[in-house]
Structures are given as structure tokens and as C-alpha cells.
Amino acid sequence: MGCKQICELGELKEIDVRKIWKHEQYDFSEWMAEPENIERLNDILGLTLVDVSKEAYVGSYRCDLVAKDETTGIKVVIENQLEASNHDHLGKIITYASGLDASVVVWIVTKAREEHRSAIEWLNNNTTSNVDFFLLEVHAYKIGNSLPAVKFEVVEMPNDFIKNSKAPVQSGEMSKSQSERLMFWTEFNDRIAERGKPFNIRKATTDHWYNVSVGTSEAGISITLVNKENYVGLELYINNNKDLFDSLYAKRAKIEEELGMNFNWQRLDNKKASRILYRLDGLNFDDHSNYPQLMNQIIDLVIPMRDTFSKYI
Numbered sequence: 675m676g677c678k679q680i681c682e683l684g685e686l687k688e689i690d691v692r693k694i695w696k697h698e699q700y701d702f703s704e705w706m707a708e709p710e711n712i713e714r715l716n717d718i719l720g721l722t723l724v725d726v727s728k729e730a731y732v733g734s735y736r737c738d739l740v741a742k743d744e745t746t747g748i749k750v751v752i753e754n755q756l757e758a759s760n761h762d763h764l765g766k767i768i769t770y771a772s773g774l775d776a777s778v779v780v781w782i783v784t785k786a787r788e789e790h791r792s793a794i795e796w797l798n799n800n801t802t803s804n805v806d807f808f809l810l811e812v813h814a815y816k817i818g819n820s821l822p823a824v825k826f827e828v829v830e831m832p833n834d835f836i837k838n839s840k841a842p843v844q845s846g847e848m849s850k851s852q853s854e855r856l857m858f859w860t861e862f863n864d865r866i867a868e869r870g871k872p873f874n875i876r877k878a879t880t881d882h883w884y885n886v887s888v889g890t891s892e893a894g895i896s897i898t899l900v901n902k903e904n905y906v907g908l909e910l911y912i913n914n915n916k917d918l919f920d921s922l923y924a925k926r927a928k929i930e931e932e933l934g935m936n937f938n939w940q941r942l943d944n945k946k947a948s949r950i951l952y953r954l955d956g957l958n959f960d961d962h963s964n965y966p967q968l969m970n971q972i973i974d975l976v977i978p979m980r981d982t983f984s985k986y987i
Contacts, residue, residue, distance in 0.1 A: 748778060855879070896910075
């Protein structure tokens with residue numbers, strides 16, 4: 675039945691993160707601000723952070739990083755501490771949440787003391803629902819002489835964290851449409867994961883939309899479920915920038931030729947937002963038989979849309 679083989683396995687060892695980043699502000703915070711490392715936080719938070727700025731001041735205090743969620747526009751503050759949590763930094767993150775009007779506070783430490791884990795849990799359970807607190811530990815590991823690998827571990831986070839996406843359900847029960855949307859996005863997330871996460875996975879909600887980042891808060895791709903008209907909308911949603919819309923419209927022929935898609939260009943002069951919409955037919959909440967094919971089509975179209983539009987924004 676074959677031969678036995680002896681495999682040599684390396685031993686995973688944790689190393690002091692100070693050997694990687696000697697200085698908290700100039701090394702670790704700089705590293706955290708890089709897009710690929712912010713993406714690590716996006717995976718944990720279920721957000722898409724853009725417009726990352728360093729050293730935002732609240733009075734005489736300096737917050738390490740401030741960012742904005744591309745989808746909701748909420749402000750996120752990130753406080754880094756390359757040591758065990760302490761009371762000083764606990765006070766600071768509360769100060770930053772207040773002074774910067776933040777909706778999400780992320781506190782990164784090398785070791786979370788139990789009293790501070792309990793404090794963050796208490797804040798999440800007893801403060802306004804408009805502010806959420808995360809406590810993360812950062813660790814680094816090596817196998818033999820390998821390069822160090824960094825891992826973030828969630829110590830404390832809000833229960834069932836969904837930012838600005840819960841539709842009010844007075845009866846406590848979901849309507850059929852809400853249930854169908856939740857089912858669709860849950861399956862859609864599975865499909866994205868199966869395909870290697872070509873874009874960020876969002877937490878499945880009852881909303882009719884699902885947003886994909888194009889790398890700026892000025893615009894984003896929105897996937898919308900329009901069951902009444904049996905289609906999925908794939909649109910570039912521009913928040914409040916008519917000049918950006920006009921710039922893209924001037925390149926309309928080039929963009930549509932490059933993508934092989936004909937869009938409905940909606941400047942919406944009487945509104946702040948503008949839309950560049952593509953309709954993908956085939957959505958039916960009463961018949962899920964084509965969902966695998968439909969979801970693959972969505973992903974196949976969203977990826978080039980993201981890559982193409984991001985070049986011209």
C-alpha cells in the first residue's frame with residue numbers, strides 16, 4: 675500500500691514583536707497604515723477602510739491612525755500599543771472616540787490584561803450603539819529561520835458586529851424579502867470565499883445592497899437586489915462628486931468598450947449622488963435554481979468593473 679515516509683516539521687515559535695517594529699509610532703503605525711495591512715483589519719471588522727491618516731490630534735493627545743469606512747462613511751480610530759494594555763491607553767481610546775466622533779475604536783496591544791478586556795466588553799454592552807470597541811492582540815511567529823508572520827487575535831469585539839446595516843424589524847421577525855436577502859448574501863459570501871476572495875467579504879445582512887471597494891471614499895461599487903424587476907444592479911455609486919461623474923462620462927466609450935458592458939449613466943442633477951448602472955437579469959426570490967450561475971456572473975463582472983473604474987477615478 676506504499677511506503678512510510680518520515681517528515682521533518684519545524685517548530686512554530688512566537689517572537690517579540692519589538693524585534694520587528696522597534697518604535698511604536700514610526701515603525702508599527704507606519705506599517706499598519708499600508709493598504710495590505712489595513713486590509714487585515716478590514717477582514718476582522720467587516721469594513722473597507724480608506725483615507726487613512728496618521729497622528730490625528732485630540733487636544734494634546736495624538737491618535738495613531740484615523741480612517742473612514744468607504745461604505746458607510748463612519749470614522750474609525752486605531753490606537754497601537756506595542757506592550758500590554760494599560761489604564762492610560764484605555765482612557766485615550768475613550769477620549770479619541772469622543773473627540774474625533776468615531777463610530778469604531780480599535781485598540782491593538784501585545785497582551786490584553788483581563789481588566790481591560792472586561793472594560794471593553796462593558797463599553798460594548800453599556801454605551802451607545804453608535805460606538806463599537808475592538809480589542810486586538812498582535813503576535814509574530816517564525817518557523818526556524820523563516821520570515822516572521824504576523825497574526826491579529828480578537829480579544830473582545832461587539833456582539834454580531836454589523837455597522838449601520840440592520841434594518842429595523844419591529845416584530846422581531848424578518849419579512850420574506852429580508853430573509854431572502856440574508857440568504858442570498860450568505861450564499862454569495864460562500865461563493866466569494868470559494869473563488870479565493872477576489873474582493874472583501876461583507877457580513878451578510880438583510881440589506882438590498884452589498885458594497886465593493888474601489889479604493890476611495892469618493893465612489894464604490896454597489897451590488898443591489900431588485901427583486902420586483904428581477905435583476906441585480908451592478909453600479910458605480912458616486913457619493914457627491916458631479917465632476918467625477920463628468921470625468922468618467924467623458925471616457926464612456928472607452929470604459930464600456932474595455933468592459934464589454936453598456937451602462938445607464940445617471941448624473942442625477944437634482945441629487946447629490948450619481949450612478950453608473952448595469953442590469954443583470956435573472957434574480958427571483960421564489961426560484962433559487964440559477965443562484966450559483968448568477969452569483970458567479972456577478973463576481974465575474976464586478977472584478978473588471980472595480981479594476982477599470984479604479985484606473986479612472
